[in-house]
Amino acid sequence: MLNEFRDFIARGNVMDMAVGIIIGAAFTAIVTSLVGDLINPIIALFTGGIDFSGWFYSLDGESYASLSAAQEAGAPVFAIGNFIMAVINFLIVAFVVFMLVKMVNRIKEATAKEAEDAGTEAETPKGPTELEVLLEIRDALKTN
Known part of the structure; x- marks a missing residue:
């Protein structure tokens, strides 16, 4: 069972997925900041802050x-x-x-x-x- 787990983790797809999840989490913070700090204030300016x-x-x-x-x-x-x-x-x-x-x-x-x-x-x-x-x-x- 331990060998099967090691083989599962060592697969390229699992490692690619792990990297994708980590990058995605970091990217989420960037996109959230972009939307909340830059885009939403511009939209609020045009909509009167609704x-x-x-x-x-x-x-x-x-x-x-x-x-x-x-x-x-x-x-x-x-x-x-x-x-x-x-x-x-x-x-x-x-x-x-x-x-x-x-x-x-x-x-x-x-x-x-x-x-x-x-x-x-x-x-x-x-x-x-x-x-x-x-x-x-x-x-x-x-x-x-």
Whole structure:
């Protein structure tokens, strides 16, 4: 059993996955900061600072001054605003991640194209140019 566990851990896919999870955790902090510290303030500037997190519906029929007051009272509430804010934040984070992945893919494609172009140039055999071939044909026709 210990040998099986060692073989499982030593597989390349498991190590790649572990590295991906660690990088993903670090990347999450960067994206969260980008969204919370840079993008959300810009959106708040254009929307007048609308905050949906205060929207709620109390299921016990009582009226509360705020969502936190209702939660402190132990009232069952639909926190509609928190859900809306979570969806908005998800969409923003998803868009930012999409743009970052798109940028990385462009860089990879450019690098691959450069490598392909360098390989093609090295493999192209040097031969006579079109003009040289035409001049040879002309000279051959003159001699005949």
